Each structure stands twice: as structure tokens, then as C-alpha cells.
Amino acid sequence: MLTEEERREIEEEFEHFDYKQAVSVDALKIVQKHRGWVSDESIKDIAELLEMSPAELDGVATFYNLIYRKPVGKHVILLCDSVSCWVMGCDRMRAHFTKRLGIDFGETSEDNEFTLLPMQCLGTCDHAPAMMIDETLHRDLDEDKIDGIIERYKG
């Protein structure tokens, strides 16, 4: 069941469009904001509200790399591995995360604090390597900087 709050937030999006289906991505993001991910049950509930079939909505949900159809950790690390960051050493950053947190791309740490995912070019190539953690951008990364950032998020 969608909460009152989720339903209200989704319905507010309706006014931007003539068709309910147009808010599908907004609706998925709203539910994900409240619950951390989008479950099968949420897919059914949102689909009903938007007058879509659950299968069609799931086709939308699974297309986007930032809609999570599985639970993720408390913080999601989105490490850019596109070409400029690759030239500037993102593979080393990835290896460092694996060393520090025991996780590679697609995995969540045992304490459930962090999920590590690859990210498309973050559009900050003059400060590569770069990543986002949740909604915050971190740039000019090196191993020391990553250690400091991990400590801040753990706290």
C-alpha cells in the first residue's frame, strides 16, 4: 500500500502532464525516496494509481539505472567509470572501495552501510575521477580522499 504522503506527492505531479502515465518515473522516485527501493508490491500499487499494467511499469523501472528494484545500503556510492575518469584512474578508486569496504560494483557491504554502483559520466570531467554518494558530488578523488569521505558517511 502506498502511504498517504506518497500518494499525495505522486498526485501533485499529475498537474505537469495531461496523462497519468507520464509521472511514472516521478512516482517510482517518490516511493524510492521513502523506502530506499521499489518492491514488487510498490510496482503493483503505483501501476494501479497510474492506470498502467504492472508489467509496463516494471519495464520502465528496470530500464533506469537509478531506480533500485532491489534493496540497497544506507548510502549509494555512484562511481563514474566513463572515459575521462577511466583515463584519470577510476579503476584504482574502484579497487580501493573493494579493499576498504569489501564490495565491488553491484554489491552492498555486510553492515548494510554502502552499495557501490558504476555511474555514467558525471559531467565534471575537469575534476576526474568523480563520484556521487547519495545526492552529493565528490571530485578530484584519490585514495586518501576516499578514506576521509568513507569515515564521514560512516559516522
Next chain:
Amino acid sequence: MSEPIREKPLTKNFSPGEAPFDLKQYESGGGYQAVRKAMTEMAPEDVTGVVKEANLRGRGGAGFPTGMKWSFVPMGDRAPKRKYLVANADEMEPGTFKDRLLLEGDPHQFIEGMILAAYAIQADVAYIFLRWAYKKAEALLGKAIAEAYEAGYLGKNILGSGYNLELYLHTSAGRYICGEETALMNALEGKRPIPRTKPPFPQTSGLWGKPTIVQNVETLCNVPHIVANGADWYKSLSYSGNGGTKLFGASGKIKRPAIWELPLGTPMRELLEEHAGGMQDGLKFRGVLPGGASTDFLVEEHLDLPMDYEPVMEAGSRLGTGTMVILDDKTCPVGMIRNLELFFTRESCGFCTPCRDGIPWTHRLLDAIETGDGKPEDIDNLDFIINTITRMLGRTFCAFAPGAVEPLQSGLKYFRDDFEQHIGEKRCPYAS
């Protein structure tokens, strides 16, 4: 080639490290005068006319003439009742970071450009399609849109002209293909964002089947300046017949990676040696992707090329987004191309076969070569895939697959020795 006048209209309001201009500051620098001029003195067709005459070409990568695109939209009483303008702010081309700068540096300039473009085609509704990751831009645009509504530049009866425009900000949820204009329209409609077949073209049948123009952020940012200062002024900003300045950029192992606003047609050598400060100490220039991941490599012999649509095309590549990624002599070209094809493998929407099956195949072959498992026939297979996809030009739903093989085909041409050395030595010679 005439010497351009040295003005930087797109970045003139930028103050790095500080908040961008709010409405009052923007207005006091001449902002929204172009909207005022258009609404009081110009018919919609006049706005399209001046943009056409200015020779503004799309800055999103394909370089299509902007005014011509707008002129395909049905106008007048018999035109469909709803029309849409969409700003493509889904910047995700690897190595490209110019639209972020424009959105964060001067959001009102961008909104003014949208209002003018919407007026030109008489759109009723405009959407900004913004990528999820641009959080700062999202906040700044939200504020700027509210200010523009408050001041009467958006909404009903704009500046007493009788023209109405609603503008909404939509933030997406990732995936590179959403930047392809027909996939973007499916995304906005809430469908699975795979590209649509063309024709029909969006100008006549786009969002929900209505006439729609999709335009890149940088393209739209040029429009207020063209309307305010005229086509002749705009053309005099560049070295060539294509009007305007361009946001050029460079990343990789150079001394000063950044974005610079310079005349269209500025030589690549000037960008790399003067503005980027040359290569980092101890490294040599090896090659460059001139306009993002889906453009062909260029090499040393091309350094004196003017960065403009035709010269880069004649050299076998594309201006693309104008933001260059530099390959140095200590970085493995095979590894770099493997990285590019991994990106395209992941981002292929999977809708048509050459892309869904061909691009992952190139990645598997490149991975084998890079990790020492390559065989001599792998290069033949890469050539086969490239030829197959290139021959299919116009037969795939969108330009994704042809773009994906551009750095691969040129990489094989310019760095063939590297591929052969990897296969011969069964290892990557660049690995330490």
C-alpha cells in the same frame, strides 16, 4: 576566414565560486530584453527567421541547423492545438561537461532561450528534461523558474502579448539513451525510453503525437543573444559561416582541464596548447576524441584543424559536443576503447540487434585483447562488426550503434600496432 570579434555572450554573467545571477541581476545586465523584444516587436516566424539567418547549429552533437528545425513545425490556425518545446538537459556523453556549466552558471539565460524557442514555434508547454545527477542545477532551475513566473515571463499572457507558456522541470533517473530525442520523448511520456522510428519526425509528431522541438541546453542559451543582437553580430563571433561561439572543453592528462567559450573554428592546437596548458609533464599527446565518446579519434596530424562542424567531419570525425578527451602516450589505447565499448554495452537500450548484440561483442573481443587472451582473428572480427554496423547506417532506430563504433574504427586505424602488440605479446604493454 575572417577574424572573429572577441565576445563571450554565453559566459559573460559567470562568476565562478559565487551564486549565479538572480532575476534582478540578470535583468540589469540586459536579461529578458530579448523576450521583451520578441513579444512586442516580433512575430514567431521572425524569431525563427533570425535564428536561421544566424546559422546557429545544434550544440548537442548532431549539429542540425536550429532555425531550419523550427521551420518544420506547423504554424497558424490549422496547426495542432498542443505543441511542445523540450530542453534536452540530459548531458551524459562521456567526456562532456559543458551543459552543467551553463545550467549552474546562468540559469536565467537558459530559461530565456527556452521562452524564445517556445514562442517561435508557439508551444503551449515546455519541459526541461534534466538528468538526475545535476542536483545543483535542479535547485537553481527551480528557483529561476519561480522567479520568471513571478515576473510574468512565464504563464498566461506573457508581457501582455497574449502568448501563454507553462514550463516544467522534469528530472530523470539515469540512462544515456534518454538523451536521444525520440527516447527522451518516450521517457517524458512515462514509457520505457527506447528510441522511436523516424519518420514521423518530432517537429510534426513528437510528444503525445503533437509537434515537438527538442533542443540542447547550449543551443537554447545562444538564442537570447541572437534575438537581442541580430544575425550579423552572431555570425561575426565565429571564424566560419556557422555562427557563434562554442563551449569547448578538454579532459584527460593535460595541465588545465576546463571549459572555454571561444569562437567556433578555434584551432584544436590552440585549445590544447594555450588554453589547456599542454600535456602533463612527462607525457606526450597521442590522440583525441574531439566531441565525446561517440566521435572518431583524431591524432597529431589533425591538431591544426579548426574546431568546427565541416573541418572535423572532413578529417573523419565529428565536432560532437566540442568537449575533447585526450589520450596520452602512457595510457593504453586498447584499454581506453574497451572502456568506451563497456559504456555503450551497458547503455544500449537493447531494442535493435546490431546494437544489442554487436556492441557487447566488441567489448568481449577488446577485453580479451587487453587481458592477453586476444587472437589475430579478433581484429578481423572487430572489423566485421564495424562494417556491419556502419553499413546499417539509417537502418538502426537511432544513431547509438553507429556512434559507438566511431572511436573503435578510428582506434583500429590509428593505433593498430598497439592491438597487434597486445595480441602478439599476450599482455597489455602499458601495464606496470
